[in-house]
Amino acid sequence: MTTTLLLVAGLFSLTFPAAVAAEAPGVPPVLSVKAARELGAGSTVTVRAVVLNGDEMGNIRYVQDSEAGLALYAHPAKLPGFGELRAGDSIQVTGQLKLYNGLLEMDPVASLHKLAGGRRLRAVEVTAAQATTAFIESNESRLMEIKGVTRLLTPANTPVRTLAGNANYLINGLPGALVRVTAASTGPDGLIDSPLPTAEPFDLRGVLSQYAPGGTGGYQLLPRLATDMVLGGGLPRLTEEPVPVDVNPTGFTVVYSTLNPGDTRVRYGLDAKKLKEVKTDPTPTTHHSLTLSDLIPGTTYYVEVSSRNAAGTETAPPVPFITSSGKQARPTSKN
Structure with a gap:
């Protein structure tokens, strides 16, 4: 026997065993990601959403539905299945929300169920000139695509040819349009040591995260792999x-x-x-x-x-x- 669920705002539908769909005693009702975020830090919530990244970002996974995004933080050794999550996986996850330097994340994650794989990822699209207008709380932890990037500069306005780990860059040199490359994005498909496109403008994809010890501002785009630098409009x-x-x-x-x-x-x-x-x-x-x-x-x-x-x-x-x-x-x- 199977049960079909239509997820938030018609983003996608899933079919999976009824035993998985049934809520265990004590598990909070399934909320949209936006509704879960509105409950704020300290709340225990359950959401269904699509994963945006794999281990190229270390022990964090970002998820989103059609309205909002959320960060999940866990140690793979302590949460079975977490380390195997990849972009496009749809999951149901339960845990407690907390703030970490301005970023709302689920930590600890109490339970995790993978429902399906290969789901399409939908990005918030914005031009490079308007990038800073989209670096806002409502887009936190969502996939974004910045269109028409011509260059990345260091905060000291030095042109960039190849990317380095744990480094910050500015989209077209614009203050506030911050890009950060994570140290875990290595290997043949990783960002580290990847050359920037120079022949023509490119689109830059990534997850909008936040690092603000003071609680406000500090939004930064986190590209995941070298394929997030997209030539020719994709x-x-x-x-x-x-x-x-x-x-x-x-x-x-x-x-x-x-x-x-x-x-x-x-x-x-x-x-x-x-x-x-x-x-x-x-x-x-x-x-x-x-x-x-x-x-x-x-x-x-x-x-x-x-x-x-x-x-x-x-x-x-x-x-x-x-x-x-x-x-x-x-x-x-x-x-």
Whole structure:
């Protein structure tokens, strides 16, 4: 038996076993994150929300629903499942709220249930020029996307080429538009030692946190991984035109590249204006490859490639590819 729950403000729906949905004795009723925040420090609350980050931020996880965000702090060794949480996981969590240098967080976390994975993360979008207007309490612990960033500067106005851990930067040098890189964001996908984009403006994603020993101000954007520096508005953006490889009499493989990950789509046919055949691969990638087969030897085919992701679709004009002439050699068999 399963029970379906519609979460706050229609953000998403989940289906999971009724035993998980049932509240244990003594567990507070499930609240929206906004309602939980309004109860304030000292309150014990239960919320359902989507996780925004993994261990690239250490022992803290930020969660949000459609209205508000909240920080969760726990030691993975003391709370089973906490260390395995990743961005896109939906969870139900119970614990006590407290203030830590201005940041409202759940600590201690009493119980945690993962409900599903792969949920879409929705960001509050704002232009770089307006970034400081969004660095406010109502956006604390929410995912944000700052559009049109041209550079990051140190607080001393020194240009930045690569990012360092436990370091502060200013978006376009604007006072108050603070970015902080956490020391845990390491490895091939981490922020530390990642070069900043320089060829064109980029969008910067991160969680809006707060560090204010005095209790007010101190908002800072915490990017999570190198992929939070987004070029081209997040669109796939073709960077290498499609070319045929492994050409044979009855087919070829179409390869092309995109700036950002997306699915792989190929339309083809004998008439550039009537591309009736379609082949796709839903796996997100920047290096695309699809093999077309059962084609006619020595024939020109028009091939249109495209790629789609959450930001949109990029499509290239059709180009002619020709299968090779002659018959494919058939394997011989021995009796």
